Amino acid sequence: MSVAILIVSHSPDVARGTADLARQMAGQDLTIGWTGGNPEGGLGTSMAAILEQLDAIWRPDGVVVLVDMGGAETNSEMAIEELDPAKAEQVKICQAPLVEGAIMAAAEAASGGTLDQVCRAAEEFFQA
Amino acid sequence: MTVGAAEAGIVGALDLLCERLVLAEADLNALDRAIGDGDHGGNMARAARSLQAMRGELDGLPAGEVLRRIGKAIVMSAGGASGPLYGTLLLEMGKSLPAEPTPSDWAAAFMAGVAGAGRRGRSAEGEKTMLDVLAPAARALEARSADDGAGAIRAMRDAARAGFDAQRPLRATKGRAAYVGERSIGQDDPGAASSLLAIVALAEAYLENCE
Amino acid sequence: MSVSDAKAGGPGWVESSIVVQGAEGLHARPAIKLSRAARGYSAQILIRAEGGESWVDAKSVAKVIALRVETGKAVLLRASGADAEAALAGLCDLVARDFAEEGGA
Numbered sequence: 547m548s549v550a551i552l553i554v555s556h557s558p559d560v561a562r563g564t565a566d567l568a569r570q571m572a573g574q575d576l577t578i579g580w581t582g583g584n585p586e587g588g589l590g591t592s593m594a595a596i597l598e599q600l601d602a603i604w605r606p607d608g609v610v611v612l613v614d615m616g617g618a619e620t621n622s623e624m625a626i627e628e629l630d631p632a633k634a635e636q637v638k639i640c641q642a643p644l645v646e647g648a649i650m651a652a653a654e655a656a657s658g659g660t661l662d663q664v665c666r667a668a669e670e671f672f673q674a
Numbered sequence: 675m676t677v678g679a680a681e682a683g684i685v686g687a688l689d690l691l692c693e694r695l696v697l698a699e700a701d702l703n704a705l706d707r708a709i710g711d712g713d714h715g716g717n718m719a720r721a722a723r724s725l726q727a728m729r730g731e732l733d734g735l736p737a738g739e740v741l742r743r744i745g746k747a748i749v750m751s752a753g754g755a756s757g758p759l760y761g762t763l764l765l766e767m768g769k770s771l772p773a774e775p776t777p778s779d780w781a782a783a784f785m786a787g788v789a790g791a792g793r794r795g796r797s798a799e800g801e802k803t804m805l806d807v808l809a810p811a812a813r814a815l816e817a818r819s820a821d822d823g824a825g826a827i828r829a830m831r832d833a834a835r836a837g838f839d840a841q842r843p844l845r846a847t848k849g850r851a852a853y854v855g856e857r858s859i860g861q862d863d864p865g866a867a868s869s870l871l872a873i874v875a876l877a878e879a880y881l882e883n884c885e
Numbered sequence: 886m887s888v889s890d891a892k893a894g895g896p897g898w899v900e901s902s903i904v905v906q907g908a909e910g911l912h913a914r915p916a917i918k919l920s921r922a923a924r925g926y927s928a929q930i931l932i933r934a935e936g937g938e939s940w941v942d943a944k945s946v947a948k949v950i951a952l953r954v955e956t957g958k959a960v961l962l963r964a965s966g967a968d969a970e971a972a973l974a975g976l977c978d979l980v981a982r983d984f985a986e987e988g989g990a
Contacts, residue, residue: 556711570913571913571914571917572913572914572917573914573917583753584713584717584720584752584753584754585720585750585751585753586720586753588713588716588753589711589713590713590717590753590754591753591754592750592753593749593750593757593758594750615850616755616849616850617753617754617755617756617757617758620755620758620759620794620795621749621753621757621758623758623794624749624758624761624762650946650947653913653916653917653946653947653950654946654947656917656921656946657917657920657921657924657944657946658921658924659946667946667947670947671947
């Protein structure tokens, strides 16, 4: 099994599209979840939706979370805090641009990277 | 002397606060359009409506539990950057409040809540955020918590107003407003505005309850 | 063993080169397959585009993609370690069959 990827954007369209791009890069074997929009479906982020995705795609190899601005990161942090501490340890939010980071994370995950390696690949995109 | 949920009139204060937040949606959005992404009013109104919807389950609960439930509901419903911030404030406040809180317990809990919000948002005072209203308000309440309740609440409200005036000339360095740069100077931060609205509403409800 | 040793072509390194054939060059999926395969070996494995300046770690998918090797161009591979020969043979074979999955793999 490989590291899973969760894409969290303020826009559901951006989240879905980014997941599509990442999947195209890395093939069908990866688990790539996505979520976007506030609890009413408008632009924004929803802690509950993020938590639901984390629960759905979590695995022992871990999950990297790619976020766009502010609220996406804070809501993701809060969602991770809702997980069992043992599970929360295996979830990392990457400090990377959403789309480019997701693509590189997917490439690294598909190459067999560990959680740390996948996150670093996303974060070092501009340094590769 | 303890000030439990009923004495504090929490649920009544909540009613007034939620009403005001729903009414303020357009104004808060307008502030947020100037230096953010325009959705703060919508987020706060959504949170307020979800609190109104859960009002029934809060009656009779201890104050700390009320605050925790409200905090959680805000996180789940607000959907913006402010959801986690206000939610964390109330969750931390609720966790800090003992079973039979004295006025000074309330003040300490408020301080703990504000500190929690600061950690969550990785901000401090002086960065043109809600903290510029909430931190002075919490300090004022703490300074006066040994005095009469009404005096302490008024001091808290006045400190909140002063804090709001003080944030206006600041330059934003946090959140979406930071992208706006120089243009944020002279604009009001929407989070500071909603914080002021909340403190004023809560103070009003408490003072009315006293009389 | 440092990258500069490899540049100098020091002892303990074996080298080979292979032409990239697939239409998309050494981009995306092929790069992933290459780096994934490289990680299967304990040897240190470096890769450079023909005419390129620097040797990079073949086990790093980001670095392999960044080489931007186009179809018809060659890549040079260097390996050092216990299974270096096997690594080069395996990776060259992978590129030569245009990253097709091995039968039954």
